[in-house]
Amino acid sequence: MTSVLLWLRRRFIAGFFVMVPLVVSVAALVWIFQFLDGLVAPLYERWTGQQIPGLGLITTVAFVLLVGVVGMNVFGRQLLQRLDKYLLRLPVFRTVYAPVKQLLAAFNPDNEYGFKRMALVEDPRRGFILGFLTREFMVDRGRGLEQLVAVYVPTNHLYLGDVFIYPRERVSFPQLSVEEGIRIFLTGGMALPERLTSSSAISEPRAFRDTRRTKK
Template sequence: MNLDPNLPAMSASTFKPSIWNRLRNAFFTGLLVLAPATITIYVVWRLFVFVDHLLGTALRRGHFRLGGVPSLGFLTLLAIIMAVGFLANNFLGRQIGAVLEGMLLRVPFFRGLYAVVKQVGEVLLGDKRGAFQRVVLIEFPTPGRYALAFVTASPASGVTLPGGAPLVGVFLPHAPNPTTGFLLFYPPETLIPTSLRVEQALKMVVSGGVVNPGTVA
């Protein structure tokens, strides 16, 4: 595929996300940061109180006296969580997860939220992470300014300049939501290698640069 030199050039402002997109990304990122931890802590605490109370009642009925040791409820809850984890890793657990996912996708608001959470999870932890070959610096949006990008297509992908020179495909993610961004093509010699691993670069993008792994180049 050759790039048409007659296509109009895009300025740096073309790549700037709109205010609505920034607000949307900030909202979903805030939910991504707060919701999992808050919900997890709340659910675990409620389960702990329930299991501890249930065990205490059962032991009192059985005339057992353990001096009200709170660790018993915690250990029981830990065993339950591990059992659910083992169940979720097998075929039956995946089937149940698929049913719950289908139900969640029918709820209008949570459908969009779940899609964003799932995409971020796949990028950070799942198979999609392997699609990023390496982390590089590119000049963007203007000369003298640099952005982190992920190489996704080698020169053998078939994208070339009109003279036949190969181009490398890179994905430039939006911060703090790495599931959206731009697919750009650069000559291989213009890419600046970095010492970052893909996981480190993704953490920098999601945190807006707060998580700093050290030297970039």
């Protein structure tokens, strides 16, 4: 009986953490749809003289695609950056907007300043540590350039955690996407595959490559 309850408990928790991001995403899309539909539905009805089901959904999809297209070209990126500056000047708005944007940007693998990939660190004191690679950089302490990496390790929440700095040679990179890593942390490790391949191969920073060429 205890094993059955334990099995049910684990499956329920796993299902709960899988459903939470799905529900939040759907709720956000529904809110955007209702907001845009409330704006454009009266206009469509005035132009056509009748209510046409589905136009609100089409408008929402078109609006999201348009924002994506604008945000991916140079002019649109500059326009959005300027809009960000104006929004961040609003005292009340920036307290909510800035943290949410930074959090979403961090978990976006296409973002230049977001998490790059998953990292697996062998720490002699703590064992193996799984986290998100955030940055590669060089340090010169008088003994030549040292290649280091910054790894973000979440604690009880994805947006709360610690940043650890490790030598590059102690870090390997498992074949896991950032999305899979998020799922692993949300499920308390239950989403880890039974077999995991980890490689130490990663592109070296340009400064480190240039230094090696100079020495040769």
